[in-house]
Amino acid sequence: MPIPPDAFFLDPAAGLPLQVQLRRQIIAAVTAGRFRAGEKLPSTRALARHLGVARVTVAQAFAELVSTDYLASRDRSGHYISDSIERRLEAGPPAPDTPRFDWDSQLEGRFARAQRRDRERDWRGFAYPFVYGQADPALVDHAAWRDCAMRALGRREFDSLTGDLYDADDPELVDHIARHILPRRGISAGRDEIVLTMGAQNALWLVAQVLLRPGTSCAIEDPSYPGQREILRASRARILPVPVDARGLPPDAIPPGVAAVFTTASHQCPTNSTMPLPRRKELLARAQDQGFAVVEDDYEFEMSFAGAPSPALKAIDRAGAVIYIGSFSKSVFPGVRLGYLVADPRFIAEARALRGMMLRHPPGHMQRTLAHFLSLGHYDAQANRMRNAYARRRAVMLAAIAHHGLTLASPQASGGSSLWLATPDGVDSAELAARLRPRGVLIEPGAAFYADPVQGRGFFRLAYSSITAERIPQGIAWIAQALGEIAAAGPHLPLIRP
Amino acid sequence: MPIPPDAFFLDPAAGLPLQVQLRRQIIAAVTAGRFRAGEKLPSTRALARHLGVARVTVAQAFAELVSTDYLASRDRSGHYISDSIERRLEAGPPAPDTPRFDWDSQLEGRFARAQRRDRERDWRGFAYPFVYGQADPALVDHAAWRDCAMRALGRREFDSLTGDLYDADDPELVDHIARHILPRRGISAGRDEIVLTMGAQNALWLVAQVLLRPGTSCAIEDPSYPGQREILRASRARILPVPVDARGLPPDAIPPGVAAVFTTASHQCPTNSTMPLPRRKELLARAQDQGFAVVEDDYEFEMSFAGAPSPALKAIDRAGAVIYIGSFSKSVFPGVRLGYLVADPRFIAEARALRGMMLRHPPGHMQRTLAHFLSLGHYDAQANRMRNAYARRRAVMLAAIAHHGLTLASPQASGGSSLWLATPDGVDSAELAARLRPRGVLIEPGAAFYADPVQGRGFFRLAYSSITAERIPQGIAWIAQALGEIAAAGPHLPLIRP
Structure with missing residues (x-):
């Protein structure tokens, strides 16, 4: 993409020749990574018109930058950011010497601190994503x-x-x-x-x-x-x-x-x-x-x-x-x-x-x-399709849960898109989640749901809204296996269960 | 649109026969205007299955409502909300007899109170809309x-x-x-x-x-x-x-x-x-x-x-x-x-x-x-088109303003999409705006822009982002004429001018 003339401006009060200002501006943009190797600059005519300066001023600045290898000139087609520039920039820009505004004393940090950090943005890369609240391409019309x-x-x-x-x-x-x-x-x-x-x-x-x-x-x-x-x-x-x-x-x-x-x-x-x-x-x-x-x-x-x-x-x-x-x-x-x-x-x-x-x-x-x-009725049709798919997935999931002896933590009367499970005594669901990740299984540990996170350690949520029925049995099998490994590793402190 | 079975539910604990509950629910929906004349009800079979009741229960409820003229039955095609129902509803629903939750003491009203009320939602219906910040179909690609x-x-x-x-x-x-x-x-x-x-x-x-x-x-x-x-x-x-x-x-x-x-x-x-x-x-x-x-x-x-x-x-x-x-x-x-x-x-x-x-x-x-x-470059092209159109509109506007002797309130150096004007001494721009509305002219009085609204009464904003260049001279002429009428109506208290 060519660099537009709008990217440039001059400060008449800066006390520097216009040609020098223009050169500095291009160098700063290149070192900051805003202009990249191979990008085309505006023509000297267009840039001079935009800045309200003589064309020769722009031409001089460009010539200077070609000689210092910031720019490359290709006959008749104009000026480009030099390809060799990236190598010279590896050392990075120098540390700024001006005092910095004291943001730490201005900000309480209360919003960032409260933020939930237990969700996986790249859940689509997991084979067994028991994640809640995401869209399934197979169900959305x-x-x-x-x-x-x-x-x-x-x-x-x-x-x-x-x-x-x-x-x-x-x-x-x-x-x-x-x-x-x-x-x-x-x-x-x-x-x-x-x-x-x-x-x-x-x-x-x-x-x-x-x-x-x-x-x-x-x-x-x-x-x-x-x-x-x-x-x-x-x-x-x-x-x-x-x-x-x-x-x-x-x-x-x-x-x-x-x-x-x-x-x-x-x-x-x-x-x-x-x-x-x-x-x-x-x-x-x-x-x-x-x-x-x-x-x-x-x-x-x-x-x-x-x-x-x-x-x-x-x-x-x-x-x-x-x-x-x-x-x-x-x-x-x-x-x-x-x-x-x-x-x-x-x-x-x-x-x-x-x-x-x-x-x-x-x-x-x-x-x-x-x-x-x-x-147009698409919402009704889609909700229907989702209900049917979820009913099927849940049936598969309940069968797998029963087969592997996992524990449902509450009655599951009305449907929905997830089940709430309890770990065997003493197992922290965060540890379970960590052990499952490398196997491509994503579950939601219970801690985030509780006022006192400790109370949630014995629980986890398994959603079936973004995993196919075919994948569910193997995902549940992995969960059961990981629980077995944790149990085999030794006794755990009993968890508080409300 | 047919009424879906999902619109109905029964309360087993209500202490009323299911047939009566269903009838009441339909009557309530009709009187509240949720079900409207001519809308088709679900079949007795579909509704009975949805509610988990015998089909005869639904059939009885429907028959009763046909006899009281809430529903109409059309042979083989099912049941519909009766056409005669709207006439009977003119008196409106009876006043509720339950105590109401005391919202007035719960709400401070601070958000609604702070709300700006001087903008015209239906500005597209005005011939001379000097309104700010809206899209112009002629400029948006x-x-x-x-x-x-x-x-x-x-x-x-x-x-x-x-x-x-x-x-x-x-x-x-x-x-x-x-x-x-x-x-x-x-x-x-x-x-x-x-x-x-x-x-x-x-x-x-x-x-x-x-x-x-x-x-x-x-x-x-x-x-x-x-x-x-x-x-x-x-x-x-x-x-x-x-x-x-x-x-x-x-x-x-x-x-x-x-x-x-x-x-x-x-x-x-x-x-x-x-x-x-x-x-x-x-x-x-x-x-x-x-x-x-x-x-x-x-x-x-x-x-x-x-x-x-x-x-x-x-x-x-x-x-x-x-x-x-x-x-x-x-x-x-x-x-x-x-x-x-x-x-x-x-x-x-x-x-x-x-x-x-x-x-x-x-x-x-x-x-x-x-x-x-x-x-894809559309943003640059569109901003360019807007700048050109605005420059032209502004030139037309400045000429009309000069022609009619209106007063610019500040230097207008950098462009933009509006001008800031002052009224002749003593004229409140809210009065000017009110006088212009019936003639299809919308302007923005200055009061809303000032910490102390009184200080803004001598100013108004005229935007040219949603009015064509062709319409501008006549719009300005109307403004000048309205100012003349206000001046002719008698002396005004001098306004404070900052």
Whole structure:
């Protein structure tokens, strides 16, 4: 790619001849690696015009740089960055001698410190990726998405593609959610009760920022989604973990004085338990009595292939205390970065204003493409295909788990895309994960899910959303073998098990 | 569209016959407007299978609803929501009798309160839209974008489209920014010094959250971009406005003790003044002496058609105190929702972690499409086309302004996409705007740009990014006529002019 004239500028106040300035600028760009060997410079005529200097000034600077071997001149075709330059640069640029701004004292580092580091970005390179929440090329209807994206790129959709929507959402997408998706969860909501988000992660962030402030308390399930804990920590609220049991969050264990309770009632993350209806009613009654809001993350409802459909908490929320979070990350694909909040119009107005301030709106093109994907029936077809594939994969996985004598840690009633397992006594799932990596097996150790990571060491999550049914038995066999090796290596300290 | 079986569920604990529950659910959905006249219900067989009940239960419920005229039965083709239902619903649903959750006491309303309400969402319906920051179909290369989007939808790009990238960015896009865009501003940056954002708005939000906390102080230009003030208010930092002059922000007026200074040095928003090099050097020297970070919003550098190119503050920042913000909203289109931060690696690590928590990442598809748009040269071509069109429009506008005797409020040296005007003494630009709306003319009153809105009443912004050159003279004529009418209506209180 040729280097454009725009890459150059002169400083009339620099007190240096223009020709020298230009030379220094080219040398600095070459030594910093911005200009690379073989790249073509602008013509002397174009560069002189751009800089507002005489052409001879540019020509002199170029000639000088050719003589010092920074540039090479090829007859009639112009000037290029010299090929021999890379060798001379191996020593690297000299250390800067100016004082540096003291960033360490300016930054608390609280965001980077809270970051989760146990996920493998290059999971596609593993033969047995039991990773959660990624897209499977075999299940996503790429051709249908492409077709919908083409429609959303049409002439008539220019405004939704290019415009600044301020704080508005795509009306077709919101309408489809209100009329076709929420009713499946028993939820009836008007337009002023819905706001689009950049996935469930962004929805949780908005909720935390609107509801909580430093000093307020909130209750969360323990174990729970690690990203949720990061978000709540960043709000500086007090986080009170409530241990879940086989029926999810026990309402009578919620401490007094909390402003909000975060729950994954229909499909507890990561244990996959389902909260029965009496407990749901009790939770809502307590919300009314104690004055706390209930944040319901219904992140995976489309994947409930194993149990009978049960209504969302929001569906039986007559007082309007529930803030409902939905996401298209699991049923479409995570890269779509779209989800939604459903709540009282006053709450939605706040969340919408905050979203506008943070990022304006999710890209209109993604919204419109998803609206087409939904209204043309691709979403239903894809969710169906996923449910069927997941049911098959889970059956294969449960058989392999039984065959190898591994232990399920909780009832697995409603389906979903993962299982929650316990290690044999004394085995740390982080050690298991480390031992499995070289064999191409990726599992999720339990520590990240717990308020006290030690409590999670005896657990791990195995997702089947990105591994084929054919690969599952061998992957489980590797896990069983690694557990056997760890046991053979000697006794372990018993782990605390909640 | 047929109503799917998923829209229905039963509650075994409800203490009501299943047939009655099903009927109530259909009636509730119809009265709430979720099911609409003419929509087809699932077959009795499909619905019975879905709910796990006998088919006769569903058939009985349907028969009952046909007799009460909620449903209509068409021979052999099934059941439909009755056409006569809409007439019966005119009275609306009854008022709920349950106590409601007390949202008013839970919400501070601080985000919605801070929201800007002076922008017209339907600006496309106006004949003379002097609106800022929107895309012009005549200048955006829609066909090229479409072509790039098609590439980004190809089979080989499945992962960048669908995957959860955790906190990573598209490497091709970052590489292009580092090698081809930043050098034009004199900036040299490595990959660990760049993070992508959802436009400049999101970049400012990230910066404010990382740098500021309740109680810390920051200095901003006055007037300045209204969205920036909203963001800083939300961080609960102390905001100290510093009046700008014809050369932008005066460094010696920055109050002591600030943690950060926000500036639009190259192209002050909204006055369009350019900070000269000596002042830039003084600002950076003070940053080093007083220990504040400098946040440089270089939001429109591609549109500098009128002046010679000058380096960014970041280009001469040897201490590493500058956080640089770039955006593709102006040079590509605002709906792309992509921008970037360039700063010290420690700062970028914090901003990246925070972005991951807030929203993970901008959609991979938008990132990859933009990477193609840049690397295929469409960005350069489009920015060029915009610069040429803006130069022409501005010339037409300046001629019309001179012809009608309107007043420019500041020197307009470097180009851009708008002019900053002053009203004749005593005229409030909000009144002017209100008078112009019925004539199809949209202008931006100055109040929103000032820390003290009263100070902005004597100013207004006229952008030429979304109005054709042909329309400009008549639009300016309307403005002059409206000012004449206001003057004729009588004397006005003199406005404070900074």
